Amino acid sequence: MTRTTGTEAITTTLGESVRAFVPRPLPPTEPPLASASFAELNRQAELALARLAGVSGLVPSVDWLLYSAIRKEALLTSQIEGTQATLTDLFDDEAGLKLRNTDDVEEVTNYLRAFRWVRGQLRDPQGLPISVRLLCEAHRLLLGGARGAGKQPGELRRSQNWIGGTRLGNAAFVPPPPQQVGDLLSDLERFIHVADPELSPLVRIALIHAQFETIHPFLDGNGRIGRLLIAALMEQWGLLAEPLMYLSGYLKQHQAEYYRRLSAIRSEGDWEGWVAFFLDGVVAASGDAERSIIDLASLITADRKRLLESPKAGPISYRLFELLPMMPRFSVEHVRQRLETTFPTASAAVKLLEDLGILTELTGQKKNRVYSYQAYIALLSR
CATH class of the missing domain: 1.10.3290.10 (Fido-like domain)
Known part of the structure; x- marks a missing residue:
């Protein structure tokens, strides 16, 4: 019927x-x-x-x-x-x-x-x-x-x-x-x-x-x-x-x-x-x-371990890392505002995460730089 x-x-x-x-x-x-x-x-x-x-x-x-x-x-x-x-x-x-x-x-x-x-x-x-x-x-x-x-x-x-x-x-x-x-x-x-x-x-x-x-x-x-x-x-x-x-x-x-x-x-x-x-x-x-x-959890766990093992890591870099899954692209000024800290302190935290291979700088410029949690964005974009 x-x-x-x-x-x-x-x-x-x-x-x-x-x-x-x-x-x-x-x-x-x-x-x-x-x-x-x-x-x-x-x-x-x-x-x-x-x-x-x-x-x-x-x-x-x-x-x-x-x-x-x-x-x-x-x-x-x-x-x-x-x-x-x-x-x-x-x-x-x-x-x-x-x-x-x-x-x-x-x-x-x-x-x-x-x-x-x-x-x-x-x-x-x-x-x-x-x-x-x-x-x-x-x-x-x-x-x-x-x-x-x-x-x-x-x-x-x-x-x-x-x-x-x-x-x-x-x-x-x-x-x-x-x-x-x-x-x-x-x-x-x-x-x-x-x-x-x-x-x-x-x-x-x-x-x-x-x-x-x-x-x-x-x-x-x-x-x-x-x-x-x-x-x-x-x-x-x-x-x-x-x-x-x-x-x-x-x-x-x-x-x-x-x-x-x-x-x-x-x-x-x-x-x-x-x-x-x-x-x-x-x-x-x-x-x-x-x-x-599962993939995101694995990535974040591995990157956090890398940060914790770094002798240069401190409270500001830890706080920055915890922000990354909800702030995967940003400028240093953005970080300064979110963490309510000074520009040099924010800049040093970003630099550490960049040196550890967690963050990537995108512009190649000396000023107004933009950073990205590329591995995380790549997983989300699949």
Whole structure:
């Protein structure tokens, strides 16, 4: 039996009338979701997340891991939408160094701001729950700045949008008409907060992400907000205490299939194919994050040992080293400010770490030098 996952509604923009897709409320019915087809994959995904949570104890500070994991997710989710910024650009921006592509970096830092705000709300007993209001405010933060100014930041769209093609008439997909977006999001919110869910948390997250992308409630930023929703639900439902997994890496690597699987829900009713793809992604992304943590822990442990064995090492150089995982590129002035010390003292600490092969100077200049924890950045950039 073929499942119908939505209905059609006539929508008109700039004199063109086409059929827009209006999704049915979750969960899938007629027939219900065939959970048995991916039960083992769901078990593997939950185990992979549990292993990832366990391995985070290898590093002295979970803040180090969060610093890199959240930035990788911010970068990769933005790259899916065509942003050209790199991790190095992001680190340079945070160090106050000169940038090449400031608009692209702004898009990534906006995502970071939105993500941190959402986490803060969900951890605050008086904060907003996962809701339309929460997503609208996250959208306002995401689209802050020059590029998002004309895209109605923080507001549900009031006009018809489309995906692919140059106009409505040749679009690859036409989401629901704007007047139906509010009700569709209310249905989605009800599904998120259902009291006694029959489906596992990961399967529900897969369904919610796809439904959000189908509704496409904003003029821009739908993909990034939809992927932010995945991370928020993972934490909210206790699958991962800290957002250490960057699923956007898997989705970027399999971008064509990501879009094809979402499309097959609408065209063929294939919810099962999408859920299996999503669970595969959780297994792969958890494994990647786990290996990354082990590699980072090994690097930091080896470099710390090198520093401790140096007869020239002292309190300032130790403090500088502990900053490196959350400050991998910097100037001496940056170090002076962070350590609240004198310029010569900061400079001597940096020089020691450079002599030990931990830091690399990048400019070759006598003044305004920039230093990098290159081995660490190389691991993060893999």
